[in-house]
Structure formats: C-alpha cells, structure tokens
Amino acid sequence: MxxxxxxxxxxxxxxxxxxxxxxxxxxxxxxxxxxxxxxDVWRRSIQARVVIGTLALSAVLALLAGWVLLRQVTEGLxxxxxxxxxxxxxVGAQTAQARLDSAEIGSFFDVGPEIRKLIEVLSPSAExxxxxxxxxxxxxxxxxxxxxxxxxxxxxxxxxxxTISRGLMDAVRSSPGVYWSxxxxxxxxxxxxxxxxVGSQLQISSTGQSYALFYVFPLAEQQQTLSVVxxxxxxxxxxxxxxxxxxxxLVTRQVVTPVRLARRIAxxxxxxxxxxxMQVRGEDDIARLGTSFNQMAASxxxxxxxxxxxxxxxRRFVADVSHELRTPLTTVRMAxxxxxxxxxxxxxxxxxxxxLLQGELDRFEGLLTDLLEISRFDAGVAVLDLxxxxxxxxxxxxxxxxxxxAAQRGSTVRVRVPDEPCVTTADVRRLERIARNLIVNAINxxxxxxxDVAVARSEDAVALSVRxxxxxxxxxxxxxxxxxxxxxxxxxDRTHGGTGLGLSIAVEDTVLHGGRLDAWGAPGRGSxxxxxxxxxxxxxxxxxxxxxxxxxxxxxxxxxxxYARFSGPRGVR
Amino acid sequence: MEPVRTQRGRVLVVDDDSSLAExxxxxxxxxxxxxxxxxxxxxxxxxxxxxxxxLVLLDLMLPGKDGVDVCREVRNESGVPIIMxxxxxxxxxxxxxxxxxADDYVVKPFKPKELVARVRARLRKFDGDVPEELxxxxxxxxxxxxxVSRSGERLSLTPLEFDLLVCLARKPWQVFTREVLxxxxxxYRHAADTRLVNVHVQxxxxxxxxxxxxxxIVLTVRGVGYTAGEPPAAG
Numbered sequence: 001m002x003x004x005x006x007x008x009x010x011x012x013x014x015x016x017x018x019x020x021x022x023x024x025x026x027x028x029x030x031x032x033x034x035x036x037x038x039x040d041v042w043r044r045s046i047q048a049r050v051v052i053g054t055l056a057l058s059a060v061l062a063l064l065a066g067w068v069l070l071r072q073v074t075e076g077l078x079x080x081x082x083x084x085x086x087x088x089x090x091v092g093a094q095t096a097q098a099r100l101d102s103a104e105i106g107s108f109f110d111v112g113p114e115i116r117k118l119i120e121v122l123s124p125s126a127e128x129x130x131x132x133x134x135x136x137x138x139x140x141x142x143x144x145x146x147x148x149x150x151x152x153x154x155x156x157x158x159x160x161x162x163t164i165s166r167g168l169m170d171a172v173r174s175s176p177g178v179y180w181s182x183x184x185x186x187x188x189x190x191x192x193x194x195x196x197x198v199g200s201q202l203q204i205s206s207t208g209q210s211y212a213l214f215y216v217f218p219l220a221e222q223q224q225t226l227s228v229v230x231x232x233x234x235x236x237x238x239x240x241x242x243x244x245x246x247x248x249x250l251v252t253r254q255v256v257t258p259v260r261l262a263r264r265i266a267x268x269x270x271x272x273x274x275x276x277x278m279q280v281r282g283e284d285d286i287a288r289l290g291t292s293f294n295q296m297a298a299s300x301x302x303x304x305x306x307x308x309x310x311x312x313x314x315r316r317f318v319a320d321v322s323h324e325l326r327t328p329l330t331t332v333r334m335a336x337x338x339x340x341x342x343x344x345x346x347x348x349x350x351x352x353x354x355x356l357l358q359g360e361l362d363r364f365e366g367l368l369t370d371l372l373e374i375s376r377f378d379a380g381v382a383v384l385d386l387x388x389x390x391x392x393x394x395x396x397x398x399x400x401x402x403x404x405x406a407a408q409r410g411s412t413v414r415v416r417v418p419d420e421p422c423v424t425t426a427d428v429r430r431l432e433r434i435a436r437n438l439i440v441n442a443i444n445x446x447x448x449x450x451x452d453v454a455v456a457r458s459e460d461a462v463a464l465s466v467r468x469x470x471x472x473x474x475x476x477x478x479x480x481x482x483x484x485x486x487x488x489x490x491x492x493d494r495t496h497g498g499t500g501l502g503l504s505i506a507v508e509d510t511v512l513h514g515g516r517l518d519a520w521g522a523p524g525r526g527s528x529x530x531x532x533x534x535x536x537x538x539x540x541x542x543x544x545x546x547x548x549x550x551x552x553x554x555x556x557x558x559x560x561x562x563y564a565r566f567s568g569p570r571g572v573r
Numbered sequence: 574m575e576p577v578r579t580q581r582g583r584v585l586v587v588d589d590d591s592s593l594a595e596x597x598x599x600x601x602x603x604x605x606x607x608x609x610x611x612x613x614x615x616x617x618x619x620x621x622x623x624x625x626x627x628l629v630l631l632d633l634m635l636p637g638k639d640g641v642d643v644c645r646e647v648r649n650e651s652g653v654p655i656i657m658x659x660x661x662x663x664x665x666x667x668x669x670x671x672x673x674x675a676d677d678y679v680v681k682p683f684k685p686k687e688l689v690a691r692v693r694a695r696l697r698k699f700d701g702d703v704p705e706e707l708x709x710x711x712x713x714x715x716x717x718x719x720x721v722s723r724s725g726e727r728l729s730l731t732p733l734e735f736d737l738l739v740c741l742a743r744k745p746w747q748v749f750t751r752e753v754l755x756x757x758x759x760x761y762r763h764a765a766d767t768r769l770v771n772v773h774v775q776x777x778x779x780x781x782x783x784x785x786x787x788x789x790i791v792l793t794v795r796g797v798g799y800t801a802g803e804p805p806a807a808g
Contacts, residue, residue: 326660330682331593334600337685365682388796 046259047252054248055241062237073229077222082180082196085132089198089215090178092122092134096202096213105206111139115153115211122213123155130218135160136202138211140173158216162186164197172199172212185218194219258286262293274301311378318375322368329365336361363499370501374484377508384427384512386537391424391431391462392417392455398435399453402443410448413439415455422457425537430509434517435464437502438529442468444498446526457535458545465530465546473521481519482507506531516541520548582627582696583607587617587643588658589636597630600685606692614638618646626653628695630688633659633670641673648674652731654695658683671772676733677759678769694760695733709742710790710802712781721781733758734777741791741801750798774799 041048096118103114115136122134133156152160163186171179178200185195195218202211261278268276277297278290340358343351376382399413406413442451449469456463473481480486485500503517510517513533521527532544584606588594594610601608611620614635621629629647633640644655657670657678667678676695679688705716712728714721716739721728730738736758741749749757751767759769778785790802 323660326681327590327593331590331596333682334593334596334685338599338603368682 045256047249047256050252051245051249055245058241058244059237062240066233066237069233070226070230074226077225078219081217081219081222085196085215085217086178086180086198088132089180089200092215093178093200093202093213096122100202100204105204108207108209111204111207111209119153119155130220132218133158133216135164135214135216136211137164137169137214138202139204139209140169140212156216157187157189159186159188160214163195163216164199164214168197168199168214169212172201172214173210176201176203182219185216194223255286258289262289265293265297269297269300274304315375315379318371319379322372322375325368329361329368333361333365367499367501370499370505373505374501374508377505377512382508382512384537385429386425386427388423389426389428389431391422391457391464391533393421394428394431395435395453395455395464398432398439402436402439405440406443406451409443409446411443411446411450413443413451413453415453417455418457420457422455422462424462424533424535426513426533427509430512431533434506434509434531435466437506438464438466438531441498441502441529442466442470442527446470449526454546456545458543460535460539461532461541461543461545462535463530463532463544463546465528465548467526467528467550469526472523472525473519473527474523478519478521478527481521482517514538514541516544518548520550526550583609583624584692585609585611585617585620585624585626585629587611587614587620587629587635587640588632589613589634590632597688600689601692604689604692614640614643617643618650621647621651621653628692629653629655630692631655631657631675633657633661633666641669644670644673644675648731652729652734654732656691656695667766668768668772671769672776674731674776676731676773690760697760707739707742709738709745712738712790714739714742723781728780730777730780733773734780737773737777738781738791741799745801745803748794748797748800754798770799 042052099118099121100114103110105111105114115138119134119136124131124133133154135152135154135158137152137160154160163183165181165183168179168181168183178198180196180198183195183197184192185197186192195216197214197216199212199214202213204210258278265276265278274297277294280287280290280294336354336357339354343354346354373382395415395417399415402413439451439453446468447470452467454465454467482503484504487500507517510531510533514537515531515533517529517531519527519529528548528550530544530546530548532541532546534541584601586594586597586601586608588597588610589612591612594612598608598610609620609624609626611617615637617629617631617638631640631644631647635643640657640659644657647653647655654677655675657675658681659666659670659678660681661667670678677691679691707714707716712721712723719732719735721730721735721738737754740754740757751770754770755761755767774791775785778788778791781790782788788802792800792802794800
C-alpha cells in the first residue's frame with residue numbers, strides 16, 4: 001500500500017519531490033546563466049580573451065618578480081643585521097667571560113651579584129636602548145638536566161622564557177660556542193615582534209657553573225622596511241597588470257573593431273543588403289582586408305544580380321508562355337467540345353479522334369494549370385488566403401468528391417475523423433488541393449484496394465494521413481516522389497494521367513503553410529502520405545499527431561520493438 | 574421601339590482574339606443566344622450603347638483600352654451583367670476585375686458548358702410575377718418592379734446587387750454563408766471563389782448603406798457569412 005502511495009503521481013510526497021526537483025533545476029539554471037554568459041563572452045570575443053590572457057600572464061609574472069625581489073631584499077637586510085648582531089654578541093660574550101674570569105668568586109653566593117653587575121655592563125646605553133636586550137639564564141648545567149635550575153635576568157622587558165626556544169637553549173647549554181636563531185620576541189605587556197636571538201655559554205670556573213647569555217635583537221625596523229618594500233611591490237605589480245591589460249585592450253581594439261565592423265557588414269550582406277560596403281582608410285592590413293572584402297561583396301552582388309535577373313526572366317517566360325497558351329487553348333477546347341458533342345454524326349474514326357482530342361485536352365489543361373502554379377511558387381508570389389478550416393470536414397468533403405473516381409477503380413475511401421474539430425488557420429483552396437492530390441494518388445496507385453484517410457490533432461498541430469495498400473514505394477522513393485515529373489515506373493504510370501506535378505505542388509502548398517509533408521512506403525505494402533500543419537498560422541510543427549509508418553504494418557514490430565506493437569483496430573483516439 | 578428580343582438574350586463579346594471570339598459566337602449561338610463581337614476596348618462602350626446587350630463577356634486583356642477600364646465605363650452607364658474572361662488566376666487581378674464592376678469571372682481555359690452555365694445564371698431572373706414587397710433595414714424593395722428605395726428615394730442597383738439584396742431580404746432570419754450565396758445568387762453548384770461574395774457585398778454596401786463602415790442593411794456574421802439587417806422598430 002505504502003508503495004502505491006509513493007508511486008502514485010498524485011501523492012503529496014511525489015508532488016513535493018517533483019517540486020523540489022523543479023526548484024533544484026531552477027536554482028541550477030539561475031546559477032548557470034551568468035556562468036554561461038561569461039563563457040559566451042570568452043568564446044565569442046577575441047578582445048576579452050586577449051585582455052584576460054594578458055591580465056593573467058602579467059599577474060603571474062608580477063607575482064614571480066615580486067616574490068624574487070622581496071626575497072633578495074629580505075636576505076640582504078637580514079644578512080647584514082645577522083652578521084652585525086652575531087659579531088656584537090660574540091664580543092659581548094667575550095667581555096662577559098673575561099669579566100667573570102677576572103672576578104673573585106669565592107662561593108655560590110658571590111655569583112648572583114656578579115651576574116647582576118654583568119647585565120648592567122652588557123646592557124645597551126640609553127641612546128641605543130632599542131637595539132638589543134641581554135638575557136642571562138642560569139645556572140645551567142650540561143647534560144640531561146633539562147630545566148635551567150636558576151632564574152633568568154633580562155636587561156629590558158623581554159620575557160625570556162617565552163622568547164628563547166628550547167632548541168637554542170639546549171644548544172647553548174650542551175657546549176660552548178655562539179648559536180643563533182630567528183624567533184618572535186615576547187615582551188611583557190606587548191605583542192611579539194620578529195627578532196634574532198644569539199646565545200653563548202658563560203662559565204664560572206671557580207664554582208664550575210655555567211650560565212647562558214642571550215642577546216635579543218629586535219628586527220622591527222627590518223620588518224617595517226620589508227613591509228614598505230612589499231606594499232610598494234604590490235602597488236607596482238597591480239598597476240603594471242592593469243596597465244598591461246589596458247594596453248592589450250587598446251591594441252586588440254585596434255584590430256578587433258574593424259573585424260567587428262566587417263562582421264556586421266557581412267551579416268547585412270547575408271541578409272540581402274547587397275549594397276553594403278566597408279569603409280577603407282589608409283593602407284594597412286585592415287584597410288587591405290576592407291578592400292578585399294568590398295571586392296568580394298561587389299563580385300557577389302554582381303553574380304547574384306545576374307542570377308536574379310536570369311531567374312526572373314525565366315519565371316517571367318514560364319508565366320508568359322502559360323498565359324499566352326491559354327487563349328488559343330480556350331479556342332481549341334471549345335472547338336473540341338463542339339466536335340465532341342457532334343461525334344455521333346461522324347464516322348467512327350473521326351468520332352474516336354474527337355474523343356481522343358477531348359481527353360488529351362483535359363490532360364494538357366491540367367498540365368498547364370500545374371505549370372502555372374509551380375511558376376507562381378518559384379516566383380515567390382503565391383499568397384495564402386487564410387481562414388479557419390476544420391481538417392476533418394475538409395477530408396470528408398474531398399473524399400466525397402473523389403468517390404466517383406474511387407468507385408471507377410473499385411475501391412472506397414474510408415475517412416476516420418476524431419470527434420473534436422481539428423481546426424487550423426489555412427488557405428482552404430490550397431488545403432483541398434493537397435488533400436485531393438493525396439487521395440486521388442492513393443486511389444490511382446492503390447490497385448483497387450481501399451484507401452484510409454485519418455485526421456488527428458495535438459496541442460499544436462493537425463495532421464491528415466492517406467494510406468493506400470497498393471504497390472507502395474521502394475527504398476529511397478519516399479523523397480523522390482516529391483520531385484517534379486518523377487515517376488516510379490515510366491512505362492506504367494502514364495496511364496494514370498497525372499501531370500507529375502501534383503505532389504510537388506502539394507509540398508509547395510504545405511511549405512507555404514509552414515507545415516510538413518512526408519511519405520512512407522514499402523514495396524507491396526502500400527504507402528502513407530502524411531500532412532502535418534501548425535494549428536496556428538506561423539506556429540511550429542512538432543511531433544505529428546499521426547504516425548507516418550502505419551501501426552498495422554508487420555514491419556513495425558521489428559523496427560520499433562515491442563513498444564510499437566499495436567493490437568486492435570488502427571485508430572485515431 | 575424596343576427591338577425584338579430573342580428568347581435567350583443578347584450577348585456582347587468583347588475580345589481581341591478573333592478565333593476565340595468566333596468560337597464564342599458559335600457556342601453561344603448554338604445555345605440560342607444572340608452574340609455580337611466587339612474586338613477592341615475603345616469601341617466597347619459604343620457597342621454596348623448600340624447593341625443594348627443583356628450580358629457582356631469581357632476579356633480583361635485587351636489592346637488599347639484594357640478590360641478593367643471598359644468594365645468601369647460600362648458600369649457607369651448601365652447595370653448590364655458583365656462576366657470577365659481572364660487568363661490570370663491571381664487574386665489581385667480577379668479582385669481588381671470584380672471591383673471595377675464585373676459580376677462574375679471565368680478563367681481561361683474554360684469549358685463551353687461552364688461558360689454557358691455562368692451566362693445563364695446571370696440572365697436568370699429572381700422574379701415572380703406576383704407583386705412582392707420586402708423590407709430590409711429602412712429599405713423597401715419592390716421585387717417585381719426591380720426597384721429599391723429608402724424613404725421614397727430610389728437607389729440604383731445592378732441586377733446582381735439587386736438579386737443579392739433580395740436573397741438576403743427574403744429570409745431575414747437566416748444567416749447566409751458565402752457558399753450558399755454563391756449558389757443562390759451566382760448559380761454555382763460547387764464551392765467556388767468566395768471573393769465574389771466579399772467584393773459584391775462591399776459594392777452593395779457602398780450603395781445601400783448610409784455609413785458603409787458601419788453597415789445596418791447587410792450585416793456580417795463573423796466566421797459564418799451575412800444576414801439582413803432588422804427593419805427599424807417603427808416601420
């Protein structure tokens with residue numbers, strides 16, 4: 001039960017899920033749109049690509065150069081400071097050691113005051129108070145005794161415990177020598193500043209104790225210098241990048257603007273404004289492009305004009321010929337009719353001749369009418385006389401009018417029309433002509449079998465299909481069949497008396513309506529002609545409401561797979 | 574002084590093609606009409622005045638004065654039915670022809686029987702000997718007397734326009750589709766060109782309506798056809 005509820009399309013859960021899906025899709029799309037437009041700009045604009053490329057490359061370059069520069073400045077600054085500091089600390093340590101050696105230290109109790117005295121001696125003078133601080137920690141002993149056993153004394157506000165790292169401490173304690181390391185200097189009540197710590201061992205021979213002496217050099221000045229250098233580098237780099245980008249933009253603009261102009265003019269040319277030309281200034285590459293472009297346009301214009309003129313003359317000729325033929329044909333036609341009416345009074349040979357004359361005149365007239373119609377399509381002067389048409393009514397009407405012909409061939413035309421009206425905006429006369437053409441063809445090529453006419457509609461299209469069960473079409477003939485004067489079998493088909501232009505006219509009529517006419521056929525299984533029209537004039541024809549390949553055809557099962565299998569009467573809803 | 578009329582009526586053929594003109598006279602004479610040929614447009618009007626035909630068959634393509642001009646001239650003087658013969662099937666040409674006053678048209682090449690049917694339909698009278706008085710809007714129609722008047726003032730209509738008006742007035746409750754009008758007024762048995770109806774309704778309105786832009790006599794029923802206007806409540 002629960003499953004069913006979940007699967008039911010109308011269950012609230014499923015609906016909520018759907019809504020969520022839609023919301024996600026929407027969100028994704030709204031996210032995608034700006035990205036897509038950016039991608040579009042990237043793809044379509046050379047200028048954008050060059051500018052962005054220049055910006056990216058120059059930014060990388062500026063970063064690299066800045067980094068190298070900064071490194072060198074830093075090294076230079078620190079090296080000298082380091083050397084000076086170490087030298088000063090070494091001298092200090094020697095002084096201290098000498099003082100300790102010469103002092104008279106009899107017992108442990110003398111050490112404290114001596115050390116205190118030492119700090120005072122080593123401390124910087126009043127005017128150089130910020131240069132360094134001195135820290136003495138001790139007594140420290142070599143070996144595994146980890147913690148300095150004594151306290152620490154400092155000249156300034158240096159927090160000795162926090163500033164002097166364990167590594168340095170251990171190194172100083174383990175053996176005599178000068179050791180140094182960079183470390184942040186912690187001062188009581190202040191934030192830490194970068195600094196250099198230099199340490200060495202002091203030995204008091206009489207008591208065998210050793211103390212650690214540290215010089216702490218603050219590097220605030222160097223840091224300040226570095227930060228000034230860094231900000232100068234950043235500013236310069238950013239300015240450089242922006243400048244390079246601007247230069248790239250300006251330079252590409254020089255090239256791209258004429259190219260864009262050329263594109264716009266090419267588009268206008270393509271749209272039929274053949275007199276458009278580029279403006280040519282100077283003699284540079286762009287100017288030469290313009291000259292060549294204009295030459296091409298001129299040559300195109302000349303050729304198109306020539307072709308237009310040629311085809312206009314030709315169309316005019318066809319139309320004139322058709323018109324000029326009409327008056328004499330009318331006379332001949334009337335004369336033939338008079339003869340035909342009087343044929344009972346003639347001898348058999350003359351009578352038969354009159355009959356033949358009559359029959360062939362019908363054909364001649366049909367051909368002339370069709371030719372004139374085609375020439376009108378070719379000239380592009382065919383216009384639609386639009387009104388609301390019910391395709392179902394129309395199919396019935398045309399089927400009725402072809403009943404006599406069908407009866408002659410021993411077949412009937414069956415029309416299947418849905419209950420609801422299949423209304424479209426169309427030219428009735430042309431639509432009737434298409435339907436008549438398809439149905440008459442189906443009767444003529446149906447070998448006496450019945451003809452099925454179906455009408456259906458969908459959301460935005462209406463369709464009419466005509467099925468016959470005659471000789472059908474061979475592979476590839478479903479497109480050939482719409483060609484002018486095409487005949488499947490030249491020997492056979494003349495007897496049917498069609499002009500060979502019927503389907504071509506039907507296609508032109510269909511195209512004029514914005515519709516589609518297609519054919520299906522298989523040898524021996526008949527053929528289907530399907531007309532699909534938009535329901536509203538100018539609308540789009542999507543999927544046709546009627547299948548092209550008949551559902552009752554056995555091929556369907558193999559071609560379309562089991563999904564296409566259809567049982568029961570072939571129906572339109 | 575009325576000349577003796579043949580039973581079927583006199584037909585003036587205006588055509589420059591002598592073979593076709595001769596053929597037309599043969600066919601028309603066979604059908605019992607009395608034809609006469611006029612071979613140029615310039616002489617057509619004089620021929621109409623002289624011959625007083627019951628119907629004019631007019632070729633649209635004439636040397637000299639062209640068919641449309643001839644049609645207009647004849648129409649200015651007389652309501653004689655005019656059938657155009659045209660080699661062009663284009664909407665524009667046909668509408669121009671109809672608007673210049675032709676009642677009907679036949680496209681070349683035509684079958685003789687088709688032409689004769691068209692001629693007969695135009696010569697047929699919508700009459701009855703019984704005096705019949707119809708009202709449509711504020712118009713009164715004397716069918717037997719072939720007159721239409723508005724408050725005593727006579728309006729001049731061609732026979733075709735008169736027939737069209739009578740057809741609508743006889744059944745004021747009915748909406749006539751263009752196809753029905755084609756059948757009843759023009760005598761077409763199969764669906765034909767509904768432009769005939771549109772053009773002639775416009776012409777009729779220009780004569781009978783007080784304000785042709787806002788018709789009261791011949792009303793359009795959108796998507797269906799035409800119907801007669803209501804007689805005013807007072808009348």
